[in-house]
Amino acid sequence: MDIYGASTFRVAAVDLNGQMRGKRVPASYATKLEGGAVRMPLSVLNVDIMGADIEDSPLVFETGDADGILRPTNRGAMPLPWLDSVQPLVPMMMYLDDGTPFYGDPRHALKIVxxxxxxxxxxxxxxxxxxxxxxxxxxxxxxxxxxxxxxxxxxxxxxxxxxxxxxxxxxxxxxxxxxxxxxxxxxxxxxxxxxxxxxxxxxxxxxxxxxxxxxxxxxxxxxxxxxxxxxxxxxxxxxxxxxxxxxxxxxxxxxxxxxxxxxxxxxxxxxxxxxxxxxxxxxxxxxxxxxxxxxxxxxxxxxxxxxxxxxxxxxxxxxxxxxxxxxxxxxxxxxxxxxxxxxxxxxxxxxxxxxxxxxxxxxxxxxxxxxxxxxxxxxxxxxxxxxxxxxxxxxxxxxxxxxxxxxxxxxxxxxxxxxxxxxxxxxxxxxxxxxxxx
Missing domain, CATH: 3.30.590.10 (Glutamine synthetase/guanido kinase, catalytic domain)
Incomplete structure (x- = not known):
């Protein structure tokens, strides 16, 4: 994946409030994204608008706050023109460990429809x-x-x-x-x-x-x-x-x-x-x-x-x-x-x-x-x-x-x-x- 020669780039999925949740990762991850190199807790897509965990969240007591796997959408890396540095974004979606789409990911919800x-x-x-x-x-x-x-x-x-x-x-x-x-x-x-x-x-x-x-x-x-x-x-x-x-x-x-x-x-x-x-x-x-x-x-x-x-x-x-x-x-x-x-x-x-x-x-x-x-x-x-x-x-x-x-x-x-x-x-x-x- 072309990340415009950047030394690091961002990956992000969408939470229930439409916020970007993700990480900044080194350039070496560009070839590893499809293989699930980036993981985040499933509960991250279910935080409130202030960014706080949901009290008594089923995602915690049902899964032990398990990680999900982020995989890229078909969009590829995108520049972020408002930043002074070269810091591309790769849009991602959340999957469970067995490869099934995470039911709490809003983009998956639209894809299902x-x-x-x-x-x-x-x-x-x-x-x-x-x-x-x-x-x-x-x-x-x-x-x-x-x-x-x-x-x-x-x-x-x-x-x-x-x-x-x-x-x-x-x-x-x-x-x-x-x-x-x-x-x-x-x-x-x-x-x-x-x-x-x-x-x-x-x-x-x-x-x-x-x-x-x-x-x-x-x-x-x-x-x-x-x-x-x-x-x-x-x-x-x-x-x-x-x-x-x-x-x-x-x-x-x-x-x-x-x-x-x-x-x-x-x-x-x-x-x-x-x-x-x-x-x-x-x-x-x-x-x-x-x-x-x-x-x-x-x-x-x-x-x-x-x-x-x-x-x-x-x-x-x-x-x-x-x-x-x-x-x-x-x-x-x-x-x-x-x-x-x-x-x-x-x-x-x-x-x-x-x-x-x-x-x-x-x-x-x-x-x-x-x-x-x-x-x-x-x-x-x-x-x-x-x-x-x-x-x-x-x-x-x-x-x-x-x-x-x-x-x-x-x-x-x-x-x-x-x-x-x-x-x-x-x-x-x-x-x-x-x-x-x-």
Whole structure:
């Protein structure tokens, strides 16, 4: 494996909170990775957002806190453009000693869902739109970012403003260069409704690579922002009263001949599209925990504040949780608009695509698509708060059709531990936990 002549490099797998967990290893390990040269405790992928072990974790008392084996994904070594030294990253996945995938690895969870599509001769094509906020974190609390040219603080939102992009052009240009170096296909950038907020769209591609790119992209943005004297955050709600950060996922499904199974030649879409929508709608409440995984996440889930909270779908309607965009029928797709920017991409992709497939498998019909604003209608809602979201996720039969029951157990224990910890912190201090982690 080419590690760019570096004397050391990094290996990392993804934990349940979307954090990179791994090691720095010598260059000599490059030829040993496939053979399982790097081992870590299985419990490392099940620590809480603060990085602490889960109390009474089954991974400890069932396995004696056994090691798992890290093996590389097919991505190979990637440069990390925000570092001053040459320090590549090799993305990894966790396996048990007998070679079976570790059930607590979120990337494995997504692969299992995608294998169910592959068994039908289908390929999922997906992309994400990611919102993030640039923040001045130099003081005792985060403040709105300063204009790099004038030094004055940015005080107003600039929706689709080109001058706002001019203001931060050195950072955004470095971001595109970083994406190119890492093999991330970044598309459009827009200035969004929040102060210092931007959205970048990643390319439509195979769903597993799209999830990978979303994971890498979040680290790239945070790392580069630090090089430019700022912080970049995907916190769902960085500032009270300001626009929150979301992640919209688009997906379509191709059959063995490369035809889009959602395309009926017109604007409505096929039965398969409607069944997939129905599956996604059914999963919205029990999957709230995946879409809003942290205490701060629920600050964004306010009706009328650009975050869909009602269980609904529609054609070309951005107030609905599930939107069917217009455009050419051959590109017919589903846009899932609920998730915050603070999610774990692998779990989010897995639950959305798993829910869509359960709808197709069951042949479920959705209710009629809404018209008008979803905020003004009496519609069923997502889980109302974090504790309820944990309970709804744990109790859901549909979630058990998507995730290994042991992953569900691990995630529930993780989130209950975090809930207890965060309940003891003043809300105004939550940012200290989340700002540059999520």
């Amino acid at each position: 995608l294998e169910r599509y592959h068994a039908r001769g289908w390929q999922v094509i997906a992309s994400t739109e990611l919102e993030f906020t640039l923040v001045d974190d130099a003081g005792k609390r985060p403040r709105h970012v300063r204009d790099p040219r004038s030094g004055r603080r940015v005080v107003a939102s600039e929706i689709l403003s080109l001058s706002q992009m001019d203001t931060f052009d050195p950072f955004l240009s470095a971001l595109y260069d970083g994406c190119a170096a890492m093999g991330i296909e970044a598309q459009t950038t827009t200035s969004e409704a929040g102060v210092g907020q931007f959205e970048i769209t990643l390319n439509h591609q195979d769903a597993l690579r799209a999830a990978d790119d979303t994971w890498f992209f979040k680290s790239l943005i945070r790392g580069l922002a630090n090089k430019f004297g700022m912080a970049a955050t995907f916190m769902a709600k960085p500032f009270p009263g300001d626009s929150g950060n979301g992640m919209h996922m688009h997906f379509s499904v191709l059959d063995a001949e490369g035809a889009n199974i959602f395309n009926d030649g017109g604007p409505r879409g096929t039965d398969a599209l409607r069944h997939a929508v129905a599956g996604c709608l059914k999963a919205l409440r029990p999957s709230t925990l995946i879409m809003a995984p942290h205490a701060n996440s629920f600050e964004r889930m306010v009706p009328g504040a650009h975050a869909p909270t009602a269980i609904s779908w529609a054609y070309e309607n951005r107030t609905a949780a599930i939107r069917i965009p217009g455009g050419a029928p051959a590109a017919r797709r589903i846009e899932h608009r609920v998730a915050g920017g603070d999610i774990n991409p692998y779990l989010t992709f897995a639950v959305i695509l798993g829910a869509a497939l359960t709808g197709i498998e069951d042949g479920v019909e959705p209710p009629a698509p809404i018209t008008g604003s979803a905020y003004d209608q009496d519609l069923p809602q997502l889980s109302e708060d974090w504790a309820t979201a944990i309970n709804d996720f744990e109790a859901s039969a549909q979630m058990k059709r998507i995730f290994d029951p042991r992953l569900i157990r691990n995630l529930v224990m993780t989130k209950r531990q975090e809930l207890e910890h965060m309940s003891q912190l003043p809300v105004e201090n939550h940012w200290k936990v989340y700002l540059e982690k999520v």
